[in-house]
Amino acid sequence: MKRPIFYCKSWFRAKKRPTDVWTEEQARSAHMNKRRYTVLVDSADRPYCFLDVTEQVVGVGFLDESLRESLTYAFQKVEDGRLFLTMATHREFEGETDKIASGISYVFKQDGTVQMRREFFSPYRLEVSTTSSDVSANYSLMPEFGEYDDFIKIERG
Structure with missing residues (x-):
């Protein structure tokens, strides 16, 4: 089943809402003209995740039930239309607050080297x-x- 998709200029992390909700036509135009746009998956108000799409990078922010960005993926263009997941960051928060208690980042290189930063x-x-x-x-x-x-998809491997 295809998940509902919504578009906007960007996801305002601090206010936990989209800026400038766009029509599909506005987003398609941005995509075709290699301009940045944001995809909201499942809901415009309480998305499962959002994707910031540019010509060189696709960033994915997975949101928890409090709309905090608990997991982030950064894909960068490497060659011939292919993207490579260069970094994944998981965050833990202090209780119900937006204050980050800890985080772990995995920095991936194409040669298989993985640096973990906790x-x-x-x-x-x-x-x-x-x-x-x-x-x-x-x-x-x-x-x-x-x-x-x-x-x-959260599970990549």
């Missing part, structure tokens, strides 16, 4: 480690307009 904010502490992994599932094709299913 940050704690109160008190501040940073742990960094490096490993290697099969990153073949990190590739995606640049999305055709309206076709975002490959970007909205």
Whole structure:
């Protein structure tokens, strides 16, 4: 089943709402002219996730029940219309607040190197480690307009 899709200029993280809701025609025009636009999945008011789409980058923000960005994926154009997931960040929040308690980022390189950066904010502490992994599932094709299913799945591998 196809998920409902809505479009806007951007997702205003602090206010937890879209800025400038767009028609499909406005978003299609932005896509065709390689201008930034944002896709909201499932709902314009309480999306499951949002995608910031540009010519070189697709960023995906997965939202929790409080509309906080708990998981972020950053895909960057690498070659011939392909994108590569270069970073995934998971955030933990302090209770029901929007204050980030800790986060872990995975920075992926095409050679399979993965750097993990775990940050704690109160008190501040940073742990960094490096490993290697099969990153073949990190590739995606640049999305055709309206076709975002490959970007909205949390499990990549």
